[in-house]
Amino acid sequence: MATVALKEVTKVFPGGTVAVDGLDLDVADGEFLVLLGPSGCGKSTVLRIVAGLESPSAGSVLLDGELVNELPPRERRIAMVFQDFALYPHMTVGDNIGFPLKLAGAEPGDRQERTSNVAAALGIGDVLGRRPSQLSGGQRQRVAMGRAIVRQPGLFLMDEPLSNLDSGLRAELRAEISALTRELGVTTIYVTHDQAEALTMADRVAIMRNGVLQDVGSPTQVYSRPATLxxxxxxxxxxxxxxxxxxxxxxxxxxxxxxxxxxxxxxxxxxxxxxxxxxxxxxxxxxxxxxxxxxxxxxxxxxxxxxxxxxxxxxxxxxxxxxxxxxxxxxxxxxxxxxxxxxxxxxxxxxxxxxxxxxxxxxxxxxxxxxxxxxxxxxxxxxxxxxxxxxxxxxxxxxxxxxxxxxxxxxxxxxxxxxxxxxxxxxxxxxxxxxxxxxxxx
Ligand SMILES: Nc1ncnc2c1ncn2[C@@H]1O[C@H](COP(=O)(O)OP(=O)(O)OP(=O)(O)O)[C@@H](O)[C@H]1O
Ligand SMILES: [Mg+2]
Structure with a gap:
């Protein structure tokens, strides 16, 4: 559905912070890639560059082999879920999930069908009529995911989507998220600083430190043959x-x-x-x-x-x-x-x-x-x-x-x-x- 290639991508913020330093990274079609590293190492900046919310200071971003450095975010067929996602409080769960379809001008019948399919896949099919305030934290997170995937993006970007949840729920949702993205076959870049999330969810893990890629490989590879100390x-x-x-x-x-x-x-x-x-x-x-x-x-x-x-x-x-x-x-x-x-x-x-x-x-x-x-x-x-x-x-x-x-x-x-x-x-x-x-x- 989508491939991503970052070539020598560097981001220097005004003031001189080098948030990303010469990053080369390829994400294959349908792959679940986890970007892992401590706070401030540049993970979110990479994600924002892929989404088009931030432009690189140097280097190229290619989606499906095409240079997209100048392409605005809305033309990139990307869905993004953040840690501090916001749902529309006055809308029902169903309307929240279906909102992107409404914006895209989908027919009400089609909208409803796709919304309930996504909700069923996420295990929230029975709460479509409720408002966000009547949901648990985990359910709200599922709604945010549903809203992101309902338009069937080619590329799914997630920035620490579970970090506000307690550890039991995190474990449950991380299994669900990886199962769901694999079922959909959607290419995913998932950002976390939690090694357990990275090792359990990823096809490949890319580990960053101070904007520099340290190692990239399958969880077994990076764990059993780490490239750096x-x-x-x-x-x-x-x-x-x-x-x-x-x-x-x-x-x-x-x-x-x-x-x-x-x-x-x-x-x-x-x-x-x-x-x-x-x-x-x-x-x-x-x-x-x-x-x-x-x-x-x-x-x-x-x-x-x-x-x-x-x-x-x-x-x-x-x-x-x-x-x-x-x-x-x-x-x-x-x-x-x-x-x-x-x-x-x-x-x-x-x-x-x-x-x-x-x-x-x-x-x-x-x-x-x-x-x-x-x-x-x-x-x-x-x-x-x-x-x-x-x-x-x-x-x-x-x-x-x-x-x-x-x-x-x-x-x-x-x-x-x-x-x-x-x-x-x-x-x-x-x-x-x-x-x-x-x-x-x-
Ligand atoms: N808009 C900005 N202006 C200046 N510096 C920034 C800006 N955004 C991020 N930075 C800096 O760039 C570096 C990387 O930030 P980034 O948000 O990508 O880190 P992160 O790995 O996502 O960290 P966290 O795990 O805490 O979210 C940090 O030093 C940060 O302070
Ligand atoms: Mg971040």
Missing amino acids: YVAAFLGSPRMNLLEASVYVQLDRHVTLAIGDQALYLPWDDMRSRRMAHYHGERIVVGMRPEALTPVAPDTPGHRLVGKIRYLEHHGHETLAFLDVGATAVALDEPSIPTQRAAASANAAGRGGLGRLLTRFSKGNRGGAAATAEAGEPGDRPRNPQSVFFDPGRHHQKPAEVVVRLAPYPQIAVGQSLNVAVSLEALHFFDERGDRIDLHQR
Whole structure:
């Protein structure tokens, strides 16, 4: 029904904020693409540019292969639903949904039929005679969607349409929205800062940071092979453990990853070893999601780390242990960045998301003006603004907290040692700029 192509799209607002920075993005016909990123990263601006409500400062917008930079919004066959949608309070649900058809001059009979079909598909067929004030929040949201899709748009743009609803209703509606758009086969761009929404709804997820596209791919791709440290830390709950490691090549044996006083050994038959060998004598970041770590008995053979339990967090269905394995944390020292522990609690409480990571995690360090404004205290800046490592000359190195999943209420206490088996194939490696190591040859 519609394809979208953004080519080198940049938006600089008066005052110099670079809201979107050289964005290249294609959306296929019928695809459900989710734009994900923290507040202020430029998601809404991208959507508004596609809709024609904002014009790009540079670059091209193509709909169905045609350049539409100059085409007014009403000629783009686009429907849009916003977070703070407004229904007409004096009209019934049926009239609200059918209003765009009325404006388009549709016959009353045709209008009624299409309205009731859409309402039935959205599960609000029985409230067509009510006014918006007599509806629940979820029903009102469905009416707004109905009004948007009743004209059968080629392209559906949604900007955080669920963010005003409680978490139960959000989960219910996100399943409905993705089912409905797939049934209609309508191309959809859906904006959210909620990773759970992105991973559950999307065909592909595009992750933005400071106006720069960080990664794009299927939910499995971006989760299991994140292109940057930023994406790695942004996706997942609890989030990925990120540890500083030093690389030493032992030609006759393996590549050693020294993590504090401990080590992991990457055998030469592991495809990644050759690339890792280029980092001999250097520091890299090793990322391990909690699912890569399994508690084991102390004498279990295999790749292991051992740590002291600093803290236990009980979540009912599981307990999270925060281990000190003697590793140095990767620099996450921006005031707005929660610690590993705070992030886990925030996620458990249903708020989701990591918040913000450092400006210097931006891919290729192209932060733009928005990035500059968002950075922390000048005194906290590392000497090399591109490095994700703490600079020992200026910082106290921070011990990493490694999150491990345990059974609920385990027979283990704070201060005790815990051994974890590490699944090597589930590890992620990033260079000092925060780019994934095994994606590019050095
Ligand atoms: N009209 C405007 N004039 C100047 N700056 C703007 C304007 N609109 C947005 N910005 C700035 O551009 C950047 C991106 O804004 P945008 O609304 O696209 O972010 P967002 O990702 O949608 O954030 P949120 O999740 O909070 O809605 C922000 O720094 C914002 O302050
Ligand atoms: Mg927005």
